[in-house]
Amino acid sequence: MSAYLSAALAVYLKDVRLEARSKETVGAVLIFALLVAFIFNFAFDATPDIVAIVGPGIVWVAYVFTGILGLNRTFVLERDRGTLDGLMLAPVGREAIYLGKLLSAISVMLVVEFLMVPVFLVLYDISLLDLRFALAALLATIGFAAVGTLFSAIAAHTRAREVLLPLLFLPVVLPVIMAAVAITALVLEGDGWSAATSWLQLVVAFDIVFLVVSSWAFEFVLEE
């Protein structure tokens, strides 16, 4: 078990170090998130009463789109530089690679989501500084990454590459998007915890199911 965790941690720390030095993924993804948030202002007239209705949608469309962009990078780099073959030759289980990749995908998404909080405040006067929102964002991000890491490993090796990931990813994570938007709406309306309970349960169930299924299925994706 500890060998498994240390192998996963090694994969994760490799990605963190790479990202800390190049800042390639977070930088590009963050600018993209800014642009999505910016363009929404012109997709409709963002007056306060309109933002009250579509605000949660803006936040999560921006998060999901940037999430796809980040997930696409997860394995593209590995494939282009042949790192993946090295990882697969290493005497560690595929689950450890999956866990390491999952953690790095979650980290990238969380950093971007966190950095976007003040942007939503400035551009749309949406205040996301709320414990429930933080919890929902964390749980939703785990769900996105659980499915996204698996599909990203598939998509990166096909001819369609970047096009295939959103096609596979979006329909499967639809329940998480629905839950995240619903919880954010409740937070912004100032409702209590109880209203969000069934949505939180749904995301937790989704996370558990897909963490188990994806780490099992990952083994069959990365097999040569």
Next chain:
Amino acid sequence: MADRNQLFLGISGLLFLVNLYLIFFYAPTEQVMGNIQRLFYLHLPTVWVGFLAFFIVFVSSIAYLLKRDPVWDRRAYAAGEAGVVFLTVAIVTGAVWAKPVWGVWWIWDPKLTTTFILWVIYIGYMMVRAYAPSGERGARWAAVVGIVGFVDVPIVYYASELWRSLHPELVTGPFAETGGLEAAMRTTLYFSLFAFTLVFVYLFRERFAQQRDDDTLAELRRAAG
């Protein structure tokens, strides 16, 4: 096998003629909706076959990943392809029926949302195969998508139910009251279910045989150099 499938084609073709007779002449015209209700006899069976097909994809995909027998992959592929076709018919007939009855082509009801998501997932399933660098990898990856997609379906349904309780819909379709179906209508429906399932079995077997011949041919080519 091929001869037996010709027999299947004949039988399902005959049954389908009877099915059309039942739908258009035997089943009484519905009083409120009129003739448009007859679409129901096409819609429900195609939905059923679509979901059945994806259940077969799910089971075959697990079996393929565990046993690596190409037979299971051919089963999954044949069922998945037929499933996309049947679900497309189901979604189109549903929309055509909904426009005059509900006044809109589409509503975000849990059944509709789930069916749509299932349809998109299995189009992705076919695309993974098409874009994979080799047949074996395509089979493995598609099996993973087939399993993940099927596991997702109940969660999507539950989420859409929760979503609807948030935004109540006013329309409730006649599907809610199918308990009051007249005897002749029920007979027609059951017959149509049977006929459509047989058409599916025929398509499934045909596609399976084609896949197998394809593989045999590729092997012969390789052997011949």
